[in-house]
Amino acid sequence: MKRQFHKMHGLGNDFVVLDGREQPIEMTPALAKALADRHLGIGCDQLILLEPSEHADVRMRIWNHDGGEVESCGNASRCVVALTGAGTLETGGGIVEGGKIGAEIEVTLPPPHFAWDEIPLNYPMDTARLPLGWGPLDHPMALSVGNPHLVFFVDDAAAIDLDSLGPSIEHDPAFPERINVNVASIRDGEIHLRTWERGAGLTLACGTGACATAVAAIVRKKVASPVRVHMRGGELTIGWAAGEPIRMRGSASHVFKGEIDLEQFV
Structure with missing residues (x-):
């Protein structure tokens, strides 16, 4: 065969x-x-x-x-x-x-979802700033871009030990379908991103992670759309406006x- x-x-x-x-x-x-x-x-x-x-x-x-x-x-x-x-x-x-x-x-991906039961979470929480933390990471934004993501904004994404933190966050009981974990830093209006993908671990790049992180950064007014997202494997350009689909180019x-x-x- x-x-x-x-x-x-x-x-x-x-x-x-x-x-x-x-x-x-x-x-x-x-x-x-x-x-x-x-x-x-x-x-x-x-x-x-x-x-x-x-x-x-x-x-x-x-x-x-x-x-x-x-x-x-x-x-x-x-x-x-x-x-x-x-x-x-x-x-x-x-x-x-x-x-x-x-x-x-x-x-072009469908518009993101922010409701707790659409991501999904196990119980109602403020998805714009979850009252949860894991070591140096706390108060992430949770959203779905077709799959579930958490986004943490930190001073230096490279300094976060995602090999240790990623598995515990991915499998936290708050997330019934597990979750992807993104840590991002903003420099000169652009995003520098690392992603722990559920079921895959650290990858050189994550397209939905870049989309989720760009949406979160735009919502929090940290960047303007379209925004360049830098990952170890290369760069993507992400565009989004409230209520609209997400555009990803690379x-x-x-x-x-x-x-x-x-x-x-x-």
Whole structure:
């Protein structure tokens, strides 16, 4: 049962993309985790499966490195648009629109959600400034951009030990679906960001993390839209206004394509 796959990345956030539109693929958490394994599989932060859609050009499903299926991935959305030429993607977080602008790909995500039960949280709280803290990190903004995020603004994002703090925040009982953790610093009107992704850990870049952080910074009047977001893997430009969709523009890179026998992992 050999199937073709594509290895792609958005600013170093890397993906294995399988196309199940013509020949369906039965993806399971165990299979996704095995394929994502960097020693025994192909290796990636997220595994992407393309399927037919009744609502968009293609349906994009996403499994994290740990095998958990999630709703949205901004960097993967740009990669899928670049790979397929699709103008609309159906995701668990809503319909994503995309297209090429020069050498970059821009995708438009649905408007963010700020209500506690839409993020979701386990109980009502002020999502603009959660009354919670973990060591040096406290009072984050919580929001959903198709998947749940916390955003902490700090003096120096590089100084925060996310390897230690990330897992405890991700799995805190306040977050029934776990949560992505962003720490950001503002310098010269631009955002410098590090993200602990639920189910993947620290990655070189996180597209939805950049979107969530840019929205939080605009809401708190720390930056103006559009804003440049710097991550270890590169930069994204994020634009947003209240009540509007989120626009994200950046690179999408194809690394190689290959074939793999899925039966060896079953």
